[in-house]
Amino acid sequence: MLKQRILTAIVLLALLIPALWMDAQAPFALLSLLMIGAAGWEWARLNALPGLAALQGGAGRVHLTSLAETAVKELMTRPLEHLLKNPRLLHHATVVAGCGGGEDIQQVLPVLLETAPRLILDADALNAVARDDSLRHALKERHQHDMATILTPHPLEAARLLGHWEAHEVQANRIEAATHLAHALNCVVVLKGSGSIVTTPGHLAMLHPVGNVSLATPGSGDVLAGFMGGLWSQLAHLEPQAAHVDSARQAAHTAVHWHGLSAERLSPRGEVLRAETLARQLILPPFDLDEPFPAQPLRREHVGP
Template sequence: MLQRVHFDQDHPLHHTTATRTLEAVGIAASGPHVLMQRAGVAVARLATAIAPHAERIWVACGAGNNGGDGLEAAALLRNQRRNVSVSWLGSPESASDDTRKSWQKAVDSGVRFLNEPPDDLGEQDLCIDALLGIGLSAIDTARQPSPALLQLLTAIHTTQATVLCVDLPSGLIADSGQLAPGFEQPGGGSTNHQSARHTLSLLTLKPGLFTGAGRDEAGTVWLDDLDLPPGDLLPSTLLAGAPHRPHRPHATHKGTWGDVAIVGGEGLRERGMGMTGAALLAATAALHAGAGRVMLAPLDVDLLQPPADQPELMLRRFDMLELEKLTVVCGCGGGEAVRTVLPEVLRRSQRLVLDADALNAIATDPMLKLLLQARASHPVHVTVMTPHPLEAARLLGTSTAAVQADRIAAAQQLADRFASVVILKGSGSIIAAPRQTPYINPTGNARLATGGTGDVLAGLLGARVASIREDSEMPTHAFAAARAACWQHGLIADGWPPNSALTASALARRLTP
């Protein structure tokens, strides 16, 4: 059944091994060539839906079964009297039996086979990428693509035509969302695609479609299970759906929604690099997200005055905070000064959000690492960490490239090592926790790539954690709070007026409880 993937509900995501298992079960149950025929029908159906008036359809087919799916679709589209041409990297002599049958159908239907990819496709045309699919995960990804494959990939990446990718955009690794070595575009990243892009994921949804480079490469994602629902096949990851919006009863008071303390904001006096704005942004976010009270404890008390437009914020010296009774957000703009307060924060805070320079300090201090890990032995303590990839790399003792190569695994490793809920920020932020299936957040866009938006997320998260009832299962609810905060943070950016600047301060004021 064909369906567009909407983000209003959770979706199970499956690793390549699970998809291969399901594929094998389907072939054993239905017999040879049946799944490829179903895939061809699904591709042709979606091609007709997204480009009903395409003047020309070009199908780029690899030598494997993904190419067979493309050949099957090409034959069906040609039988609908569409103008279809194919570039095929395979040959009848070396193709699998199923692929050879689909090639013969394409030949018999009158599909034109090209020696060179067309260079004049326009916006009114359609390009179908059936080169690799999940087949890339089964080969040595360190092997460079052949010149013939690169020629077809270049044509797909530079075309003005609408692009439909079969199963996966070619070159994307299904389980991680990264482009395989040799498949990166000029500049080392993904292409700045100018054409509309769609991906039809077959049998299962793959994690790589929703994180890392996958979001740009995949475009709009569709799913067809080819009449083989996963059933009891456990997902490796979940795509986060819209969170439940909590009801705020009339018979509540500010104590019901918790107190948030923002500890951060190094002043100019320390190193000549003032960052008090980061702490103020986090406090603003917590305030607008509905925290009962928000206390701002700057690390340089002489350099921050009460903001005239936010008299609700309460200034506190750090030594006056009752950390045990607060949800503490620590690290926003903390610089080096945050090191002086972190030991006490880690020991005493029951509900703790660690961001930015608090994470950097912990990464370089074995004693602070031990204090963070020791929090797991306190049943009432809960910790949420919000690293970006570089901060995650420092905590794990690895490189940013290694973190980005498998964002899901890196987030889970952090969660397990520090017994914390972890939000690994980036394209398709990963939310992980010990003994939980990780989530990928589907909201947000590149407009969040500006200074201070991470501080806003930390403050929003502080408000969400502060609202958790004391008699609740704290780790479970903190995990849900992290998913909800990520979703809301990204959704506001997705709905931002196109001709209006997205600044962190404006973003913080758009938050709602």
């Protein structure tokens, strides 16, 4: 007989303040996760992974709001209501949403899509957009208000967003799928998998031939999303006048490359690599916006959908 499951909503909102600039004007980076799970599961510890990765990405402090305690001492707590009732925090935030949360993340997304200038959508947030036309429309229109979005789907999530695709079709046509999705939703797209593809409307799709099988472990995608959020926060501070989509593209390329390179260095032969180990030992790259992306440009005909 199955034990009765007591569903516990865990909302994690991590306030990431860049370590080198603690002045009052420094932009915030907000890491948002919403998760539902059975009582007794270590959801708080699981969802600390993006927070740890964000610290490695350059965040000075990470504040979480949760109904459960976290075992990670580096992560501090803050009431959820405080953040949601202070829109100025969201107005200057970099938000990562969807690393867990199930269907309940759908309730938070309208506010985030309307408010956060820099938004990364992963996992459950992507699935919520795929099944809700109003969220899809709000996402597509964000670029008209100088707000940028990075999507980080694996092939199945990409297929759901594309509509009439199957996961195996995405996998067989990765460049076409990523490019079509980027143009359809006006977003930077990181199509995860062996040889992650990063593409932005109007730019060449680019392949990152880094990483190995050690990344095929639960939590590694959460680590990438958190790391990307921390990097994007730093880039937005370094180039405050730059368009958000430009820093989004830079953050996506940089995070994918160094996330993969970190895995190669920690697990050179593809040995088992725990996501927490990866999160704590990510390599932080130098911030030089003039450096070329460490990726391979794909054929020019893939610029358009």
